[in-house]
Amino acid sequence: MTTESAFSPLTIGRTHLRNRLVMSAMTRSRATGDGRATADIAEYYRQRTGAGLLVTETTQISTRARSYPTTPGIHSTEQAASWERVAEVVHDAGSAVYLQLFHGGRVGDDSMRGGLAAHAPSAVAAPGKSFTPAGLVDHPVPTAMTDAEIRATIREFAGAARLAVGAGFDGVQLHGANGYLPHQFLGRSSNLRTDDWGGSAANRVRFTVETIRAMADAVGPDRVSLRISPAADVLGVDEEGTEELYGEMLSAVDGVGLAFLDVVEAVGQRELTQRLRKSWSGVLALNPHRDAEPAPPHEVVPDALDSGADLVVLGKPWLANPDLDRRIASGGPYNEPDHTTFYGGTAAGFLDYPALAG
Structure with missing residues (x-):
């Protein structure tokens, strides 16, 4: 395919997209201390409305779900109200926006949770350090979650989904990837349970499957998305039997009627992506990482579409290029992201990346 194919429209669930380009969720840590979105956050998303769909940064569903400083939440009416401006400016520009729902599980110091203990499938710490x-x-x-706590957390995801849709979002996305709570249930190293939430592949995917179903019941399946990261060894989550695990998961959620599935592809795993694609009959959004040295976006996008993706999800290129759609159409050039300003700070590295002249 050529880059022109990326600019054809597509309908996901009940939402019409003007192109196939998606801005990935990216943590930027610029919310207020109590988890509200700010005017700068609204401007950040407005600048990037060349994407047909934007997915917000990870947004915690409860105080206990928080892993990092100054990240936004969606578990109070005040937080929900602060997001209304974000949804409004994105819609005014003609794009769609989903809110990504997040629970860090065992990741992050207890000070991030107001002193609450971390909850996870099992009492196994994540490797490495927390910021x-x-x-x-x-x-x-972490404290191993009881059955009642697991079910309460699933209800929190559903409640956060209602708040997000009430704030004007087109839909919500369960962050089931990258070493956070749903992914921790998938891992043999992070989930040592012997009850109905651990052991077999069917039991290890159960938390994700039941959470997706609860969110779908809360706001409608055509407003719900799932993000997964097959074969990603992140934050100490060792999946063991990746293809069986995700085959089990996708067979369980394929018939729910979700708006789309968002796959974060591990480097060198294109064949795995294509095999899993056969287990998914719905819209596939691919965050492509085919090679260790990524090609420029105007080459990555048609390659992903050729591989069977319906949407192409990019992260850092959107972060550094607010007008990435125009740059893809023209074959570049591209701004380079400033890694020192990724998390926290001021408008520098957040709102001041230059657009193409003209």
């Missing part, structure tokens, strides 16, 4: 305003600290040993 806090006071510096890097070890991830805590």
Whole structure:
């Protein structure tokens, strides 16, 4: 395919998209201390409405779900109200926007959760360090969730979905990837349970499947998306039997009627992506990482569409290029992202990346 195919329209669920380009969820840590979206956050998304669909940064569903400083939430009416301006400016520009729902599980220091203990499938700490305003600290040993706590967390996802749609979002996305709570249930190393939430592949995918169904019941399946990261060894989650695991998951959710499936592709795993595609009959959004050295976006996008994707999800290119759609259409050039301004700080590295002249 050529880049022109990326600019054809597509309907996902009940939402019409003017092109096949998606801005990925990316944590930027610029919310207020109590988790509200700001005017700068609204402007950040407005600048990037060349994407047919924008997915917001990870947004925690509860105080306990928080893993990082100054990240936004969607578990209070005040937080929900702060997001209304984001949905409004994106819609005014002709694009669609989904809110990504997040629970960090065992990731992040307890100070991020107001002193609440981390909850996870099992009492196994994540490897490495966690960022806090006071510096890097070890991830805590979490408390293994009871059956009642698991079910309560699923209800929190559903409640957050209602708040998001009430704030004007076109839909919501479950962040089931990259080492956070739903992904922790998938891992053999992070999920040592012997009850109905652990052990077999069917039991390890159960948290994701039941959460997706609860969110679909809350706001309608055609407003719900799922993000997964097959074969991603992130934050100590060892999936073990990736293809069986995700085959089980996709067979369980394929008939729900979700708006789309968002796949974060691991480097060198294009064949796995294509095999899993056969288990998914709906719209596929691909965040492509075919090679260790990525090609420029105007080459990545048609390659992903040729591989069977319906939508192409890009992250850092949108972060550094607010007008990425125009740059893809013209074959570049592209701004390089400033890694020192990814998380927290001021408008610098957030709102000041230049657009193409003219």
